[in-house]
Amino acid sequence: DVKVTQSSRYLVKRTGEKVFLECVQDMDHENMFWYRQDPGLGLRLIYFSYDVKMKEKGDIPEGYSVSREKKERFSLILESASTNQTSMYLCAGGEMNTEAFFGQGTRLTVV
Amino acid sequence: LAKTTQPISMDSYEGQEVNITCSHNNIATNDYITWYQQFPSQGPRFIIQGYKTKVTNEVASLFIPADRKSSTLSLPRVSLSDTAVYYCLVGDRGNTPLVFGKGTRLSVIA
Numbered sequence: 001d002v003k004v005t006q007s008s009r010y011l012v013k014r015t016g017e018k019v020f021l022e023c024v025q026d027m028d029h030e031n032m033f034w035y036r037q038d039p040g041l042g043l044r045l046i047y048f049s050y051d052v053k054m055k056e057k058g059d060i061p062e063g064y065s066v067s068r069e070k071k072e073r074f075s076l077i078l079e080s081a082s083t084n085q086t087s088m089y090l091c092a093g094g095e096m097n098t099e100a101f102f103g104q105g106t107r108l109t110v111v
Numbered sequence: 112l113a114k115t116t117q118p119i120s121m122d123s124y125e126g127q128e129v130n131i132t133c134s135h136n137n138i139a140t141n142d143y144i145t146w147y148q149q150f151p152s153q154g155p156r157f158i159i160q161g162y163k164t165k166v167t168n169e170v171a172s173l174f175i176p177a178d179r180k181s182s183t184l185s186l187p188r189v190s191l192s193d194t195a196v197y198y199c200l201v202g203d204r205g206n207t208p209l210v211f212g213k214g215t216r217l218s219v220i221a
Binding site for chain 1: 143145152153154155156157160198200202203204205207208209210211212213214
């Protein structure tokens with residue numbers, strides 16, 4: 001079974017903290033994605049990467065950065081967490097506009 | 112990217128066939144139509160993808176008319192476990208990533 005694994009299911013952080021969300025895939029895919037999901041807004045793309053050390057902004061990159069040092073790992077970084085970044089974060093790996101595999105998600109609460 | 116429009120919610124009884132229609136009036140020649148399913152507290156899961164006419168797999172069927180301006184996901188004989196949000200996505204297989212809308216929340220009732 002292909003797998004995308006996110007390091008935490010639940011996370012609580014304080015405002016102003018630097019937060020790292022880790023995602024690892026075992027599928028050898030070039031493409032990896034980070035989304036956030038909020039009630040009533042659906043999934044929104046934050047960043048994606050189509051190769052090691054490559055990154056592209058999605059629809060809502062403000063307040064976030066990413067790191068892709070190895071093919072299997074794609075990290076989302078909240079430079080200074082704020083309460084409006086409380087959300088469900090979903091990582092995916094796979095092909096562009098075809099089958100992508102999602103992790104279980106990380107529910108982040110910023111207090 | 113082609114914009115998609117689908118109903119916000121639908122209800123169905125167990126055992127019925129459910130059809131969810133998605134409109135994508137400005138679909139481009141190179142675009143494919145992809146559907147995902149998402150259960151509560153899980154990431155979305157790929158269901159089916161098609162370009163034209165009809166595609167069927169063990170989970171669902173996808174009907175695409177000749178003008179490709181809409182598509183219909185058909186779930187045969189739904190059960191309570193099919194209660195989920197279903198997303199319709201349209202895009203090419205180039206360098207543009209998956210763009211999700213708000214999806215259709217399907218509730219299956221016993």
